[in-house]
Amino acid sequence: MRACYRPVLMAAALFVAGVAGCATPPPASDPAALADFQEANDPLEPTNRVIYAVNDGVDLVVLRPLALAYRAVVPEVVRNHTHNLLANLGSPVALSNDMLQGKPRRAGDTMMRFLINTTVGVAGVFDVATGWGWPTHESDSGMTLAIWGVPGGPYLFLPVLGPSNPRDTVGFGADLAMDPLTWIGQGTAVADLGYSRLGVSALDARERVLDELDRLKQEALDPYATIRSLARQHRESEIDDARTDTRATVPDWYPQSPPR
Amino acid sequence: MVKRRTLLTALATLAATPFGARHGRADTAGDAAAFIDKLLHDLTTVVNGAGSVEDKRAALEKIIDSTVDLTAVARFCLGRFWRTATAGQRRDYTDLFHRVLVTDITGKVGDYQGVSFTVGRNTPRDDDVAIATVVNRPGNAPNKVEWLVSMAGGSPKLIDVIAEGVSLRLTQRDDYASYLARNNNDVQALIDAMRQHTLNRQG
Numbered sequence: 001m002r003a004c005y006r007p008v009l010m011a012a013a014l015f016v017a018g019v020a021g022c023a024t025p026p027p028a029s030d031p032a033a034l035a036d037f038q039e040a041n042d043p044l045e046p047t048n049r050v051i052y053a054v055n056d057g058v059d060l061v062v063l064r065p066l067a068l069a070y071r072a073v074v075p076e077v078v079r080n081h082t083h084n085l086l087a088n089l090g091s092p093v094a095l096s097n098d099m100l101q102g103k104p105r106r107a108g109d110t111m112m113r114f115l116i117n118t119t120v121g122v123a124g125v126f127d128v129a130t131g132w133g134w135p136t137h138e139s140d141s142g143m144t145l146a147i148w149g150v151p152g153g154p155y156l157f158l159p160v161l162g163p164s165n166p167r168d169t170v171g172f173g174a175d176l177a178m179d180p181l182t183w184i185g186q187g188t189a190v191a192d193l194g195y196s197r198l199g200v201s202a203l204d205a206r207e208r209v210l211d212e213l214d215r216l217k218q219e220a221l222d223p224y225a226t227i228r229s230l231a232r233q234h235r236e237s238e239i240d241d242a243r244t245d246t247r248a249t250v251p252d253w254y255p256q257s258p259p260r
Numbered sequence: 261m262v263k264r265r266t267l268l269t270a271l272a273t274l275a276a277t278p279f280g281a282r283h284g285r286a287d288t289a290g291d292a293a294a295f296i297d298k299l300l301h302d303l304t305t306v307v308n309g310a311g312s313v314e315d316k317r318a319a320l321e322k323i324i325d326s327t328v329d330l331t332a333v334a335r336f337c338l339g340r341f342w343r344t345a346t347a348g349q350r351r352d353y354t355d356l357f358h359r360v361l362v363t364d365i366t367g368k369v370g371d372y373q374g375v376s377f378t379v380g381r382n383t384p385r386d387d388d389v390a391i392a393t394v395v396n397r398p399g400n401a402p403n404k405v406e407w408l409v410s411m412a413g414g415s416p417k418l419i420d421v422i423a424e425g426v427s428l429r430l431t432q433r434d435d436y437a438s439y440l441a442r443n444n445n446d447v448q449a450l451i452d453a454m455r456q457h458t459l460n461r462q463g
Contacts, residue, residue: 032340033445036437076399136401211371218461219364221453225438229431237425 021046041154042228048157052224055159059206067206081125083204087136088117088124089197093175094139101139101147105247109134138238141178142171146239155228163231292389292409293382295416299327299407300377300393307372317366324365329410329417330358336419337433338447341440345447353447356454363461374398377405387412388419 023045026033042048070079091114098107113129113136121128130136145167146152153166161172176182181194220226306319334357335342345353380392388410395403408420420429436450443449 033441036340036441040434040438215367219360220435221439221450221457222435222442226431226435228438229434230426233426233430234424240425 021050040225040228043154044156048155049224051157051159052227055157055162058160063202063206064210067203067210070203070207071210079204079207082200083208084117084121084127085124086197086201086204087127088114088121089181090179091117093141093179096178097139097141097144097175100141100144101242103242103245104249106137106139106242106245108249109137110139137241139242140168140171141174142168142235143239143242145171147243152232152235155232157224157228163227168235288411289382289384289389292411292416293379293391295327295409296391296393296407297379299323299418300379304375304377307369307375313369316369320366320369321362324362327418328361329413329419330354330361332410332412332417332419333361333429334358336429337436339433339437341436341445341447341450349447349451352451353454356451356458359458360454363458372397390422 021044023037023043025037025043028034074082091110095107095110095114098110112134113127116129116132116134117124117127120126127136150167152168156164156166156169158164158169164172181197184190216226216230217223302323303320306316306323309316311319331354334354337357338345338353342350374397376396378394378396380394382389382391384390385408388408391407391409393405393407395405397403404424406422407418408422409416410419411417420427422428439453440446440450443453
């Protein structure tokens with residue numbers, strides 16, 4: 001797995017180094033504009049916009065057509081099964097992060113999901129666990145770092161990966177490093193499997209936002225800023241969901257202690 | 261079903277409110293919850309009902325006009341530039357904002373076929389009430405959607421919808437703010453761009 005991400009990350013690093021540029025903050029004599037600038041928290045905006053434009057171009061000619069083709073050729077049922085399978089492969093990383101976040105009930109949810117979906121759900125193809133009362137939730141190293149008190153930092157628009165920040169970028173690397181599929185086995189078969197997973201993940205992720213992204217670009221006056229706002233709010237809410245999940249580890253029928 | 265849920269929500273709110281603060285607050289929360297119950301009922305009736313897409317769009321526009329506090333939302337989205345805008349600009353902007361809002365929402369009517377809502381808790385947030393719901397659409401994972409109701413004008417009015425943590429009015433404000441920052445903070449430029457955008461989408 002690691003091998004498939006390496007070229008992407010290297011290209012990203014080179015690209016960022018090549019186009020690095022900072023936005024000039026408004027003068028202190030204009031406090032309202034300065035407040036807006038600080039609220040946007042996007043000091044690398046000129047660079048980010050260049051990367052956004054490149055991503056958008058690549059998306060337009062490569063990823064979006066592929067996602068459209070994927071939607072046209074593969075029936076919805078199969079696409080959903082594929083998504084379940086990919087999500088199930090991500091369970092070990094999610095479980096580690098649930099535990100690192102100190103969230104036993106969320107870790108239990110992930111554990112049960114993995115056990116049920118891998119067995120009854122035929123290697124993760126069917127998401128049986130949701131119907132049985134173990135719904136899915138987001139859990140990654142960026143969230144773990146956030147719960148440990150690491151601030152997100154300024155907005156970053158990463159090549160290929162899109163909206164992020166320094167904390168979540170580090171988290172992304174940590175997730176790759178802790179993924180068991182990163183270390184199991186070697187050789188062409190394993191590498192091919194890794195590339196396939198990467199490719200199908202990209203298709204799946206892109207297909208799922210086809211309509212939303214098309215609409216956003218149609219509706220927004222400044223799609224870059226709209227995506228920035230949306231991504232950040234959504235991320236905050238994911239972290240908040242984890243942070244405020246104070247369910248006790250006793251069963252539901254057992255008297256619960258009031259949340260602190 | 262809807263009626264019973266309203267009653268339960270109202271009762272739950274009553275039980276959860278400290279005794280001294282019970283009057284006023286409980287009324288507000290109960291009114292807001294009843295308002296959202298009716299709104300969701302009306303929305304599902306229109307979206308899942310028979311009739312052409314055109315009919316549905318017209319019906320949705322009526323619902324939007326009667327439930328959304330348009331001036332408050334438009335003002336929020338323009339942020340600090342509302343104060344510097346002239347009376348004429350405010351009028352033009354609000355009119356365009358209305359058109360944008362209606363087009364954005366009614367444009368989605370087809371995607372929401374089969375939609376249903378489960379109403380959850382309501383929580384006071386500053387002077388407003390947030391009502392949590394789960395939106396279920398066939399073939400989609402359930403979405404958490406919060407409805408922010410303001411009682412500032414005496415009767416309940418919708419001022420924001422927060423989908424999976426994303427506030428629609430905040431996202432819109434950030435879009436406008438960024439556009440303004442890149443166009444010399446000129447409100448007229450924003451109005452012109454909104455007008456052009458609306459024309460392009462219609463044409």
